[in-house]
Amino acid sequence: MDYSYPKAAPYKVKIVEPLPHLSEAQRQEALIQAGYNVWRLRDDQVFIDLADAHGNGAMSQAQWAGLMIGDEAYAGSINFEHLQEAAQARFGKRYLVPTHAGRGAEHLVLLALSHDGQQVVGNAPSPTLLRLLERYGRTYRDLTDAASAFPGDVNLQALEALLQEAAEQIAYVVLHAAAWVQGGQPFSLANARAVAELARAYQKPLVLDATHVFTQALILQEQEADLKAHSVFAIVRALADLADVVYLSARGDLGCHVGGFILTNSEADYIRLRSLVVVFEGLHTYGGLAGRDIEAIAVALQEVSEDELRFHRGQLQALGHRLRALGYQVAEPVGMVGLSLDAAVRVEGEFAAHALAAALYLLAGVRGGPRGTHLHLALPRRVYTEHHLDYVVAALQALQTVPVPSLKLVEDHPLQRDALARFRPEGTFEATAWSPEVQPEPYRIKAIEPLVLTTRAQREAALREAGWNTFLLRSQDVYIDFLTDSGTSAMSSVQWAEMMRAAETLSYSAAYHRFVETIQEVYGFPYVLPTHQGRAAEHVLSQVLIRPGQYVANNMYFTTTREHQERAGGIFVDVIIDEAHDPAAHHPFKGNMDPEKLRDLIRRVGPEQVAYVCLELNVNMAGGQPVSLENVRTVAQLCREFGIPLIFDATRAAENAYFIKAREPGMQDRAIPDIFRELMSYADGITVSAKKDLLVNIGGFLAVRDAALYRRMEQFALRFEGHPADGGLARRDLVAMAQGAREMLDVNYLRSRIEQVAYLAAALRKAGVPIVEPPGGHAVFIDARRFLPHLPQDQFPAQRLAGEIYLAAGVRAMERGIVSAGRDPETGQHKYPRLELVRLTIPRRVYTQRHLDVAAEGILDVFARREQIGGLRMVFEPPVLRFFTARFEPMA
Numbered sequence: 001m002d003y004s005y006p007k008a009a010p011y012k013v014k015i016v017e018p019l020p021h022l023s024e025a026q027r028q029e030a031l032i033q034a035g036y037n038v039w040r041l042r043d044d045q046v047f048i049d050l051a052d053a054h055g056n057g058a059m060s061q062a063q064w065a066g067l068m069i070g071d072e073a074y075a076g077s078i079n080f081e082h083l084q085e086a087a088q089a090r091f092g093k094r095y096l097v098p099t100h101a102g103r104g105a106e107h108l109v110l111l112a113l114s115h116d117g118q119q120v121v122g123n124a125p126s127p128t129l130l131r132l133l134e135r136y137g138r139t140y141r142d143l144t145d146a147a148s149a150f151p152g153d154v155n156l157q158a159l160e161a162l163l164q165e166a167a168e169q170i171a172y173v174v175l176h177a178a179a180w181v182q183g184g185q186p187f188s189l190a191n192a193r194a195v196a197e198l199a200r201a202y203q204k205p206l207v208l209d210a211t212h213v214f215t216q217a218l219i220l221q222e223q224e225a226d227l228k229a230h231s232v233f234a235i236v237r238a239l240a241d242l243a244d245v246v247y248l249s250a251r252g253d254l255g256c257h258v259g260g261f262i263l264t265n266s267e268a269d270y271i272r273l274r275s276l277v278v279v280f281e282g283l284h285t286y287g288g289l290a291g292r293d294i295e296a297i298a299v300a301l302q303e304v305s306e307d308e309l310r311f312h313r314g315q316l317q318a319l320g321h322r323l324r325a326l327g328y329q330v331a332e333p334v335g336m337v338g339l340s341l342d343a344a345v346r347v348e349g350e351f352a353a354h355a356l357a358a359a360l361y362l363l364a365g366v367r368g369g370p371r372g373t374h375l376h377l378a379l380p381r382r383v384y385t386e387h388h389l390d391y392v393v394a395a396l397q398a399l400q401t402v403p404v405p406s407l408k409l410v411e412d413h414p415l416q417r418d419a420l421a422r423f424r425p426e427g428t429f430e431a432t433a434w435s436p437e438v439q440p441e442p443y444r445i446k447a448i449e450p451l452v453l454t455t456r457a458q459r460e461a462a463l464r465e466a467g468w469n470t471f472l473l474r475s476q477d478v479y480i481d482f483l484t485d486s487g488t489s490a491m492s493s494v495q496w497a498e499m500m501r502a503a504e505t506l507s508y509s510a511a512y513h514r515f516v517e518t519i520q521e522v523y524g525f526p527y528v529l530p531t532h533q534g535r536a537a538e539h540v541l542s543q544v545l546i547r548p549g550q551y552v553a554n555n556m557y558f559t560t561t562r563e564h565q566e567r568a569g570g571i572f573v574d575v576i577i578d579e580a581h582d583p584a585a586h587h588p589f590k591g592n593m594d595p596e597k598l599r600d601l602i603r604r605v606g607p608e609q610v611a612y613v614c615l616e617l618n619v620n621m622a623g624g625q626p627v628s629l630e631n632v633r634t635v636a637q638l639c640r641e642f643g644i645p646l647i648f649d650a651t652r653a654a655e656n657a658y659f660i661k662a663r664e665p666g667m668q669d670r671a672i673p674d675i676f677r678e679l680m681s682y683a684d685g686i687t688v689s690a691k692k693d694l695l696v697n698i699g700g701f702l703a704v705r706d707a708a709l710y711r712r713m714e715q716f717a718l719r720f721e722g723h724p725a726d727g728g729l730a731r732r733d734l735v736a737m738a739q740g741a742r743e744m745l746d747v748n749y750l751r752s753r754i755e756q757v758a759y760l761a762a763a764l765r766k767a768g769v770p771i772v773e774p775p776g777g778h779a780v781f782i783d784a785r786r787f788l789p790h791l792p793q794d795q796f797p798a799q800r801l802a803g804e805i806y807l808a809a810g811v812r813a814m815e816r817g818i819v820s821a822g823r824d825p826e827t828g829q830h831k832y833p834r835l836e837l838v839r840l841t842i843p844r845r846v847y848t849q850r851h852l853d854v855a856a857e858g859i860l861d862v863f864a865r866r867e868q869i870g871g872l873r874m875v876f877e878p879p880v881l882r883f884f885t886a887r888f889e890p891m892a
C-alpha cells in the first residue's frame with residue numbers, strides 16, 4: 001500500500017500531559033477574574049488552547065534526551081558546537097550567535113545593522129520588532145503587497161522608489177518568512193530574489209527572519225511550479241543564500257520552547273554581533289540559553305521533517321475548510337501559523353474578537369487568540385489530535401446559536417491592549433450547558449516519537465528475515481505497532497516527574513512505601529510484593545500455591561499463566577463460558593466463568609485438589625472480554641463454599657471495571673474506583689502485569705490478604721526477583737506504577753482508550769472483516785479461520801495473516817491461534833485451539849484515530865485479495881512458548 005502520506009501523524013505519542021477539566025461555573029468565574037479577556041486566563045484553566053502556537057509545541061523524544069545532555073559550561077560547550085554544525089548544514093552560514101529568544105536576535109541585528117534615525121523596511125513585521133524599533137526611536141516601513149498571490153511579498157516598485165529616494169535612511173531590508181498578516185503568509189522565491197537584487201544594488205543588507213522558513217519552503221514547493229522537484233531543505237537553503245543575515249526564534253517551526261540564533265557569513269557583522277551579545281544576552285557561545293536548550297534546538301534542526309510540516313499544514317487547512325463550511329469568515333489563504341476569523345460577522349462592537357473568544361471559552365473551554373478585529377486559531381505543533389480538533393469544530397458550531405454580548409473597555413493598556421485590557425459585557429454571557437458529542441482525549445501530547453515509514457520491498461525483506469514471525473521483526477521496520485499493549489503505553493508528564501523525584505536508595509525506600517501505600521489504597525490488599533513484571537508474579541504465586549498434581553481452574557488461558565501453573569505441577573483446566581470460544585457469539589461478558597463447569601470440577605476432583613481458582617479480568621485470549629461483577633460474586637461464593645483460594649489475574653482490571661460500568665445493569669451511576677474496589681474485594685490475591693493497566697513500560701506485582709502467604713512469597717521472590725522492596729525494579733519504576741495506578745481509573749481516559757478499540761473494530765466490521773464480537777478492551781481480534789477459510793489450521797492461517805497485514809501496511813499484529821497454543825505435552829500434537837486469531841492490540845495513549853484509519857485501510861487491502869493467500873510451513877520450533885521465536889516459510 002502506498003500512503004497518501006501524511007494522512008496520519010508521522011509520529012506517535014511518547015508522553016501525555018493531562019488536560020484540565022473545568023465546569024461551566026468554574027469557567028464563568030475564571031472569565032470574570034480575567035476581565036473577560038481570555039489572554040488573561042491561566043493555562044490550567046484552558047482545556048484546548050489555540051491562542052498562540054509560538055513556543056507551545058511538543059518536543060520529540062530526542063529533544064527531551066537533548067535536555068539531559070546539556071553541557072552546562074559557561075564557555076564553548078559541546079552543545080554550542082552541535083548547534084553550529086546543525087545550523088551550518090541547514091542554512092550554509094558560518095558564524096552563529098545564539099540568543100535567548102527570537103526578540104533577542106531581532107534586537108542584536110537591529111543594533112548591529114542600523115543607527116539612529118534610520119528606517120527598517122520589509123514585509124509585515126513581528127510585533128516584537130516594532131516594539132524594539134520604538135524603543136530606539138527608529139521606524140519600520142511595511143511594504144507588504146497584500147494583493148499578491150503570495151500575501152507576504154514585498155511591493156517591488158515601492159521598495160525601489162524608496163531606495164532611490166532615501167537610500168541613506170534605510171538600514172536594512174528584512175523578509176519575514178511568515179509575514180505577520182492573516183496568521184502568517186509566505187513570500188515567493190521570485191519576490192525574494194528581486195528584493196535581494198535591489199538590496200544589493202543599493203548596498204543594503206538583506207535579513208531573513210527564518211522562524212517559519214521551513215513551512216514557507218513547503219508552501220513554495222507546493223505552489224511554485226519550478227520548485228516542485230526541490231526538497232524543502234533545498235528551498236530553505238536558496239532563501240538563506242539570498243540573505244546576508246538569517247535569524248530565527250526556535251519557538252516557531254523548530255517547535256522548541258525557548259531560544260533563537262543569528263547566522264551570517266560576514267566576519268565584520270559577526271564581530272559586531274559578538275560584542276552586542278555579551279551585553280544583552282550572554283557569552284557569544286551560549287547567548288542567554290542553557291546548554292540543554294541549545295541542544296534541543298540542534299536536535300530540532302536535524303529532525304525537521306517534510307512529512308511533519310506537511311501534516312501540520314494539512315491539519316490547519318482542514319480546520320479552515322471546516323470552519324468556512326460552518327459559515328465562518330476565515331481569511332484566505334490559511335496562514336502558516338494559524339487561521340483568523342472575522343469576529344465582526346458575529347458580534348457587534350470594537351471588541352468583537354474578545355467577546356467571541358470569551359463566549360467560546362465559556363462554552364467549551366477552548367481558547368482562541370483575539371487580535372484586533374479577528375479571532376486567531378493557532379495550532380501548536382504536534383500537541384492536539386484529530387479528536388481535539390473535532391471538538392473545537394463542534395464548539396464553534398454550537399457557538400453559532402449562542403448570543404454573544406458586546407464588550408466595553410474598562411481598563412486599557414495601550415501598549416498591549418489585546419493581551420491586557422479588561423472588559424465588562426454589555427449584556428450577559430448565558431450558560432449554555434452544551435454537551436459535546438465528541439469526547440476528545442483527556443490529555444494533550446507532551447512529547448512525540450517519530451514514526452518510520454517503509455516501502456513494500458523493505459517490508460518483504462524484513463519479514464523474510466524475521467521468518468514470518470512478527471515477534472522477530474525489528475521495531476524500526478514497523479510503522480504502526482499493534483503487537484501488544486504491554487509496556488507500550490505513553491507515560492504521563494506526571495509519571496516522568498515522579499520518576500525524576502524517586503531516590504534510588506537501598507532497602508525500604510520512600511519509593512517503595514509510596515508504591516505499596518498506593519496499591520493498598522487503590523486495590524485494597526494489605527500485602528504487596530513488587531515483581532519485575534507479570535509473569536514473575538505468576539511464577540511466585542504458582543510455586544507457592546500449587547502442590548504437584550493439583551488442579552487450577554481458569555477462564556480460558558494465558559500463555560505465561562498456564563506455563564507457570566504447569567511448571568509448578570498444576571493441571572490446567574479451562575472453565576470459561578462456551579460463548580468465549582465462539583468469535584461470533586455476542587455476550588456482554590464473554591470472559592465469565594461457567595459456575596457449573598467450576599462446580600463440576602470441584603465435585604470431580606475434590607476441593608482439596610483445587611489449588612486455587614484463577615480468574616482473569618478482561619480475558620486476553622478471548623479477545624479482551626470482561627467478566628461481570630455478578631459472575632465474580634458467584635465465583636467468589638463458590639470458592640468460599642469449598643474453601644478454595646480465589647486469585648485474580650488483575651492485569652486489565654481497570655478496563656474490566658469500565659465495561660462493568662458501561663454494560664452491567666445498575667452500574668451506570670457508580671464511579672470507576674468504587675466498582676474497582678468492590679471487584680478486588682472478592683479476591684484472596686492478585687497477580688498484575690503493570691505493563692498494561694498501570695501505564696508503565698515495566699513492572700508487576702502480587703498482592704494478598706494473608707500475612708503468612710505474603711511471607712512465603714517474599715522468601716521465594718528473593719531468589720528470583722530482587723529485594724522484596726523493589727522486586728528487581730529500579731525505584732523509579734515503583735513510583736511510575738503508583739502514579740499510573742491513579743491515572744488508570746480516570747473514566748475519561750478509560751472511555752477514550754476503549755472507544756479507540758471499538759472504533760477500529762467498527763471500521764473492519766463495516767467492510768465485512770470477520771472479528772471477535774463484541775470487541776474487547778485492549779485489542780481487535782481478527783478471526784483468521786473465517787478470513788482465510790481455505791487454509792487448514794496446521795498451515796497457520798493467523799500467522800500468515802499477521803504477516804500479510806505487515807506487508808500491506810507496515811502494521812504489526814500478533815498470532816493468537818495454533819502457534820500460540822503450542823503442543824499437547826502427552827501426545828506431542830498441536831493443540832488445535834478453537835480460536836485462530838490475529839490480535840491488533842492498541843497501546844494506551846499512543847496512537848490517534850487517524851492511525852487507526854490507516855491501519856484499517858491496510859487490512860482491507862489484504863481482505864480484498866484474501867483468496868490468493870496461501871499457508872505457511874514451520875521451519876523452526878522452540879520447545880516452550882514457541883510463538884515467540886518460531887520461524888516459518890510460505891508454502892509453494
Ligand code: P61
Nearest residue numbers: 484485486533534535558559560620651689691
Ligand atoms: C500481551 F504474546 N501480556 O498481552 P508480563 N497476564 C496477562 C497478560 O496479558 C500478560 C501476562 C499475564 C502480554 C505480553 C505477552 O504470549 C505472550 O508482564 C493477562 O508480560 O510478564 C502479558 O505479564 C504476563 C505477550 C506475554 C505474549 C506472553 O501482549
